Amino acid sequence: MFETKSGVFLIAGLFFFAIAFLGNALVPMMMYRDLPELTAEQLVNPHVMEHFRDLSERYPESFEEHFVLGPTEENCAEALRLGRSVYVGEACWHCHSQFVRPVGNETVRWGPVAETWEYQNELQRPVLFGTRRVGPDLSREAARRSNDWHAAHFYRPVDTSPGSVMPEYPWLFDGAVYRPNKRGLALITYMQFLGTQLPTYPYYERWESDLDGLHPGVGIPKERWEQMQRAYRGAEEASTSASIEEDDNTDSPATEGDEKKEDAS
Numbered sequence: 001m002f003e004t005k006s007g008v009f010l011i012a013g014l015f016f017f018a019i020a021f022l023g024n025a026l027v028p029m030m031m032y033r034d035l036p037e038l039t040a041e042q043l044v045n046p047h048v049m050e051h052f053r054d055l056s057e058r059y060p061e062s063f064e065e066h067f068v069l070g071p072t073e074e075n076c077a078e079a080l081r082l083g084r085s086v087y088v089g090e091a092c093w094h095c096h097s098q099f100v101r102p103v104g105n106e107t108v109r110w111g112p113v114a115e116t117w118e119y120q121n122e123l124q125r126p127v128l129f130g131t132r133r134v135g136p137d138l139s140r141e142a143a144r145r146s147n148d149w150h151a152a153h154f155y156r157p158v159d160t161s162p163g164s165v166m167p168e169y170p171w172l173f174d175g176a177v178y179r180p181n182k183r184g185l186a187l188i189t190y191m192q193f194l195g196t197q198l199p200t201y202p203y204y205e206r207w208e209s210d211l212d213g214l215h216p217g218v219g220i221p222k223e224r225w226e227q228m229q230r231a232y233r234g235a236e237e238a239s240t241s242a243s244i245e246e247d248d249n250t251d252s253p254a255t256e257g258d259e260k261k262e263d264a265s
Protein backbone atom coordinates (compact mmCIF):
# COMPACT_ATOMS: atom_id res chain seq x y z
CA MET A 1 0.00 0.00 0.00
CA PHE A 2 2.73 2.50 0.99
CA GLU A 3 4.57 1.78 -2.23
CA THR A 4 1.89 3.40 -4.37
CA LYS A 5 1.23 7.13 -4.64
CA SER A 6 -2.52 6.70 -4.16
CA GLY A 7 -1.90 4.70 -1.00
CA VAL A 8 0.11 7.58 0.51
CA PHE A 9 -2.63 10.07 -0.43
CA LEU A 10 -5.30 7.85 1.13
CA ILE A 11 -3.44 7.56 4.45
CA ALA A 12 -2.64 11.30 4.47
CA GLY A 13 -6.28 12.12 3.68
CA LEU A 14 -7.59 9.98 6.53
CA PHE A 15 -5.01 11.48 8.89
CA PHE A 16 -5.98 15.08 8.10
CA PHE A 17 -9.67 14.23 8.31
CA ALA A 18 -9.13 12.78 11.78
CA ILE A 19 -7.23 15.90 12.94
CA ALA A 20 -9.92 18.23 11.54
CA PHE A 21 -12.67 16.19 13.22
CA LEU A 22 -10.81 16.29 16.52
CA GLY A 23 -10.17 20.06 16.34
CA ASN A 24 -13.49 21.22 14.94
CA ALA A 25 -15.94 18.79 16.48
CA LEU A 26 -14.64 16.84 19.48
CA VAL A 27 -12.69 19.59 21.26
CA PRO A 28 -15.54 22.17 21.03
CA MET A 29 -18.03 19.52 22.18
CA MET A 30 -15.90 18.83 25.21
CA MET A 31 -15.35 22.53 25.95
CA TYR A 32 -19.06 23.40 25.79
CA ARG A 33 -20.41 20.23 27.39
CA ASP A 34 -21.16 21.77 30.80
CA LEU A 35 -22.10 25.27 29.66
CA PRO A 36 -25.80 26.01 29.13
CA GLU A 37 -26.54 27.89 25.91
CA LEU A 38 -28.08 31.28 26.72
CA THR A 39 -31.02 32.76 24.81
CA ALA A 40 -31.23 36.39 23.65
CA GLU A 41 -33.61 37.07 26.56
CA GLN A 42 -31.02 35.80 29.03
CA LEU A 43 -28.36 38.00 27.45
CA VAL A 44 -30.28 41.22 28.07
CA ASN A 45 -28.47 42.98 30.94
CA PRO A 46 -28.63 46.42 32.61
CA HIS A 47 -25.77 47.73 30.46
CA VAL A 48 -27.39 47.02 27.14
CA MET A 49 -30.77 48.15 28.52
CA GLU A 50 -29.23 51.53 29.34
CA HIS A 51 -28.28 52.00 25.70
CA PHE A 52 -31.63 50.67 24.51
CA ARG A 53 -33.42 53.24 26.69
CA ASP A 54 -31.07 55.92 25.40
CA LEU A 55 -32.12 55.00 21.84
CA SER A 56 -35.77 55.41 22.81
CA GLU A 57 -35.04 58.92 24.10
CA ARG A 58 -32.76 59.95 21.26
CA TYR A 59 -34.96 58.72 18.44
CA PRO A 60 -38.45 58.73 20.02
CA GLU A 61 -40.40 58.76 16.73
CA SER A 62 -38.54 55.87 15.11
CA PHE A 63 -38.40 53.95 18.36
CA GLU A 64 -42.12 54.20 19.13
CA GLU A 65 -42.95 53.23 15.57
CA HIS A 66 -40.86 50.06 15.65
CA PHE A 67 -40.87 49.05 19.32
CA VAL A 68 -44.42 49.88 20.28
CA LEU A 69 -44.14 48.74 23.89
CA GLY A 70 -41.10 50.95 24.54
CA PRO A 71 -37.68 49.95 25.87
CA THR A 72 -38.73 46.71 27.58
CA GLU A 73 -36.49 43.68 28.05
CA GLU A 74 -38.52 41.66 25.52
CA ASN A 75 -38.05 44.37 22.90
CA CYS A 76 -34.35 44.51 23.69
CA ALA A 77 -34.04 40.75 23.12
CA GLU A 78 -35.91 41.12 19.84
CA ALA A 79 -33.56 43.96 18.84
CA LEU A 80 -30.52 41.83 19.68
CA ARG A 81 -31.77 38.98 17.50
CA LEU A 82 -32.60 41.28 14.61
CA GLY A 83 -29.35 43.22 15.04
CA ARG A 84 -27.37 40.03 14.81
CA SER A 85 -29.14 38.96 11.65
CA VAL A 86 -28.54 42.40 10.09
CA TYR A 87 -24.86 42.00 11.04
CA VAL A 88 -24.81 38.65 9.26
CA GLY A 89 -26.91 39.83 6.31
CA GLU A 90 -24.82 42.95 5.67
CA ALA A 91 -21.67 40.84 5.91
CA CYS A 92 -20.14 43.03 8.62
CA TRP A 93 -18.22 39.89 9.61
CA HIS A 94 -16.32 40.16 6.33
CA CYS A 95 -14.36 43.08 7.76
CA HIS A 96 -14.82 42.72 11.53
CA SER A 97 -13.81 39.92 13.87
CA GLN A 98 -15.37 39.10 17.22
CA PHE A 99 -12.44 37.43 18.88
CA VAL A 100 -9.70 39.03 20.98
CA ARG A 101 -6.56 36.89 20.76
CA PRO A 102 -3.86 36.68 23.45
CA VAL A 103 -1.22 37.97 21.02
CA GLY A 104 -0.04 41.19 19.41
CA ASN A 105 -1.14 43.44 22.29
CA GLU A 106 -4.74 42.95 21.24
CA THR A 107 -5.83 43.29 24.86
CA VAL A 108 -4.50 46.84 24.86
CA ARG A 109 -6.71 47.74 21.94
CA TRP A 110 -9.83 45.73 22.66
CA GLY A 111 -9.95 44.55 26.27
CA PRO A 112 -9.83 41.05 27.77
CA VAL A 113 -8.98 37.98 25.67
CA ALA A 114 -12.06 36.13 24.38
CA GLU A 115 -13.17 33.17 26.47
CA THR A 116 -15.07 29.99 25.61
CA TRP A 117 -18.25 30.78 27.56
CA GLU A 118 -18.77 34.09 25.76
CA TYR A 119 -19.72 32.15 22.65
CA GLN A 120 -22.18 29.80 24.29
CA ASN A 121 -25.31 31.73 23.37
CA GLU A 122 -27.94 32.11 20.71
CA LEU A 123 -26.32 35.21 19.17
CA GLN A 124 -23.20 33.19 18.37
CA ARG A 125 -24.95 30.48 16.33
CA PRO A 126 -23.03 30.10 14.14
CA VAL A 127 -20.09 31.86 15.77
CA LEU A 128 -19.15 35.26 14.37
CA PHE A 129 -15.39 35.00 14.86
CA GLY A 130 -14.96 36.55 11.43
CA THR A 131 -12.29 35.72 8.92
CA ARG A 132 -10.40 38.96 8.51
CA ARG A 133 -9.95 42.39 10.03
CA VAL A 134 -10.30 45.22 7.58
CA GLY A 135 -11.90 47.12 10.48
CA PRO A 136 -11.33 46.69 14.22
CA ASP A 137 -12.49 43.75 16.34
CA LEU A 138 -15.99 44.42 17.66
CA SER A 139 -16.31 41.94 20.52
CA ARG A 140 -15.90 44.72 23.11
CA GLU A 141 -17.60 47.49 21.16
CA ALA A 142 -20.32 48.26 23.74
CA ALA A 143 -20.04 51.77 25.24
CA ARG A 144 -16.95 52.52 23.19
CA ARG A 145 -19.12 54.86 21.13
CA SER A 146 -22.43 56.58 21.78
CA ASN A 147 -25.65 55.59 20.01
CA ASP A 148 -25.66 58.69 17.83
CA TRP A 149 -22.03 58.10 16.89
CA HIS A 150 -23.07 54.68 15.57
CA ALA A 151 -26.02 56.19 13.69
CA ALA A 152 -23.80 58.83 12.04
CA HIS A 153 -21.16 56.20 11.30
CA PHE A 154 -23.55 53.69 9.68
CA TYR A 155 -25.10 56.48 7.64
CA ARG A 156 -21.82 57.77 6.30
CA PRO A 157 -18.66 56.31 7.88
CA VAL A 158 -16.35 59.01 6.51
CA ASP A 159 -18.22 61.65 8.53
CA THR A 160 -17.00 60.18 11.81
CA SER A 161 -13.88 58.38 10.54
CA PRO A 162 -12.23 60.35 7.72
CA GLY A 163 -10.78 58.05 5.08
CA SER A 164 -12.78 55.01 6.26
CA VAL A 165 -13.29 52.25 3.69
CA MET A 166 -16.39 50.98 5.49
CA PRO A 167 -19.45 51.07 3.19
CA GLU A 168 -22.42 53.38 3.83
CA TYR A 169 -25.65 51.78 5.06
CA PRO A 170 -28.36 54.36 4.22
CA TRP A 171 -31.00 51.62 4.07
CA LEU A 172 -30.79 51.30 7.84
CA PHE A 173 -32.48 54.74 7.98
CA ASP A 174 -35.77 56.27 6.82
CA GLY A 175 -34.18 58.89 4.62
CA ALA A 176 -32.18 60.80 7.28
CA VAL A 177 -29.44 60.11 9.79
CA TYR A 178 -31.73 61.08 12.69
CA ARG A 179 -34.34 58.50 11.63
CA PRO A 180 -32.81 55.03 12.01
CA ASN A 181 -35.35 52.35 11.03
CA LYS A 182 -35.99 49.13 12.91
CA ARG A 183 -32.95 47.39 11.45
CA GLY A 184 -30.80 50.44 12.22
CA LEU A 185 -31.98 50.62 15.83
CA ALA A 186 -31.46 46.87 16.20
CA LEU A 187 -27.93 46.97 14.81
CA ILE A 188 -26.97 49.81 17.17
CA THR A 189 -28.43 47.83 20.11
CA TYR A 190 -26.39 44.81 19.03
CA MET A 191 -23.20 46.95 18.90
CA GLN A 192 -23.97 48.20 22.43
CA PHE A 193 -24.35 44.63 23.64
CA LEU A 194 -21.00 43.28 22.43
CA GLY A 195 -18.85 42.95 25.54
CA THR A 196 -21.46 43.73 28.20
CA GLN A 197 -21.51 40.08 29.27
CA LEU A 198 -18.10 40.29 30.87
CA PRO A 199 -17.72 41.22 34.53
CA THR A 200 -14.93 43.66 33.63
CA TYR A 201 -17.22 45.80 31.43
CA PRO A 202 -16.88 48.71 30.63
CA TYR A 203 -13.50 48.70 28.97
CA TYR A 204 -13.49 52.32 27.99
CA GLU A 205 -13.20 54.28 31.21
CA ARG A 206 -11.96 57.08 29.04
CA TRP A 207 -15.51 57.35 27.84
CA GLU A 208 -16.53 58.72 31.21
CA SER A 209 -13.40 60.25 32.69
CA ASP A 210 -10.94 61.84 30.28
CA LEU A 211 -13.47 63.45 28.02
CA ASP A 212 -15.50 64.91 30.91
CA GLY A 213 -18.01 67.36 29.59
CA LEU A 214 -16.23 67.68 26.29
CA HIS A 215 -17.75 65.14 24.03
CA PRO A 216 -19.21 62.28 26.07
CA GLY A 217 -19.45 58.93 24.39
CA VAL A 218 -17.16 59.47 21.47
CA GLY A 219 -14.27 57.56 23.01
CA ILE A 220 -11.51 59.04 20.91
CA PRO A 221 -8.10 59.52 22.55
CA LYS A 222 -7.79 62.76 24.49
CA GLU A 223 -4.81 64.06 22.51
CA ARG A 224 -6.68 63.54 19.26
CA TRP A 225 -9.74 65.29 20.65
CA GLU A 226 -7.68 68.29 21.77
CA GLN A 227 -6.00 68.38 18.39
CA MET A 228 -9.40 68.44 16.70
CA GLN A 229 -10.62 71.14 19.07
CA ARG A 230 -7.60 73.29 18.22
CA ALA A 231 -8.11 72.74 14.50
CA TYR A 232 -11.80 73.56 14.89
CA ARG A 233 -11.14 76.75 16.87
CA GLY A 234 -8.49 77.73 14.35
CA ALA A 235 -10.94 77.29 11.51
CA GLU A 236 -13.62 79.23 13.38
CA GLU A 237 -11.24 82.15 14.07
CA ALA A 238 -10.15 82.15 10.45
CA SER A 239 -13.75 82.25 9.27
CA THR A 240 -14.72 85.10 11.66
CA SER A 241 -11.73 87.19 10.66
CA ALA A 242 -12.54 86.47 7.01
CA SER A 243 -16.09 87.71 7.49
CA ILE A 244 -14.81 90.83 9.28
CA GLU A 245 -12.59 91.54 6.31
CA GLU A 246 -15.54 91.05 4.01
CA ASP A 247 -17.55 93.47 6.13
CA ASP A 248 -14.70 95.96 5.89
CA ASN A 249 -14.78 95.85 2.13
CA THR A 250 -18.50 96.41 1.83
CA ASP A 251 -18.66 98.59 4.88
CA SER A 252 -18.75 102.17 3.64
CA PRO A 253 -22.23 102.21 2.07
CA ALA A 254 -23.71 100.18 4.95
CA THR A 255 -22.20 102.50 7.54
CA GLU A 256 -23.49 105.49 5.69
CA GLY A 257 -26.90 103.88 5.65
CA ASP A 258 -26.72 103.21 9.38
CA GLU A 259 -25.72 106.79 10.07
CA LYS A 260 -28.61 108.05 8.05
CA LYS A 261 -30.98 105.79 10.02
CA GLU A 262 -29.55 107.09 13.26
CA ASP A 263 -30.00 110.62 12.03
CA ALA A 264 -33.58 109.95 11.13
CA SER A 265 -34.37 108.58 14.57
Ligand code: HEC
Nearest residue numbers: 090091092094095134135136144145157161164165166167
Ligand atom coordinates in the same frame (compact mmCIF):
# COMPACT_ATOMS: atom_id res chain seq x y z
C1 HEC B 1 -15.22 46.83 3.78
C2 HEC B 1 -15.02 46.48 5.15
C3 HEC B 1 -16.07 46.82 6.18
C4 HEC B 1 -17.37 46.39 6.26
C5 HEC B 1 -18.13 45.51 5.28
C6 HEC B 1 -17.89 46.90 7.50
N1 HEC B 1 -16.94 47.63 8.15
FE1 HEC B 1 -17.13 48.48 9.96
N2 HEC B 1 -15.30 49.30 9.80
C7 HEC B 1 -14.43 49.10 8.75
C8 HEC B 1 -13.24 49.91 8.95
C9 HEC B 1 -12.04 49.99 8.02
C10 HEC B 1 -13.43 50.61 10.15
C11 HEC B 1 -12.49 51.61 10.82
C12 HEC B 1 -12.78 53.02 10.31
C13 HEC B 1 -14.12 53.53 10.74
O1 HEC B 1 -14.34 53.81 11.93
O2 HEC B 1 -15.03 53.62 9.88
C14 HEC B 1 -14.72 50.20 10.66
C15 HEC B 1 -15.25 50.62 11.87
C16 HEC B 1 -16.41 50.14 12.43
C17 HEC B 1 -16.90 50.47 13.74
C18 HEC B 1 -16.23 51.40 14.72
C19 HEC B 1 -15.35 50.63 15.65
C20 HEC B 1 -14.73 51.55 16.65
O3 HEC B 1 -15.26 51.66 17.77
O4 HEC B 1 -13.73 52.17 16.32
C21 HEC B 1 -18.05 49.79 13.92
C22 HEC B 1 -18.95 49.81 15.15
C23 HEC B 1 -18.31 49.04 12.72
N3 HEC B 1 -17.29 49.27 11.83
C24 HEC B 1 -19.42 48.24 12.53
C25 HEC B 1 -19.72 47.66 11.30
C26 HEC B 1 -20.98 47.02 11.02
C27 HEC B 1 -22.09 46.81 12.02
C28 HEC B 1 -20.93 46.62 9.73
C29 HEC B 1 -22.02 45.95 8.93
C30 HEC B 1 -23.26 46.68 8.82
C31 HEC B 1 -19.62 46.98 9.21
N4 HEC B 1 -18.93 47.62 10.21
C32 HEC B 1 -19.17 46.68 7.95
C33 HEC B 1 -14.62 48.25 7.68
C34 HEC B 1 -15.82 47.62 7.38
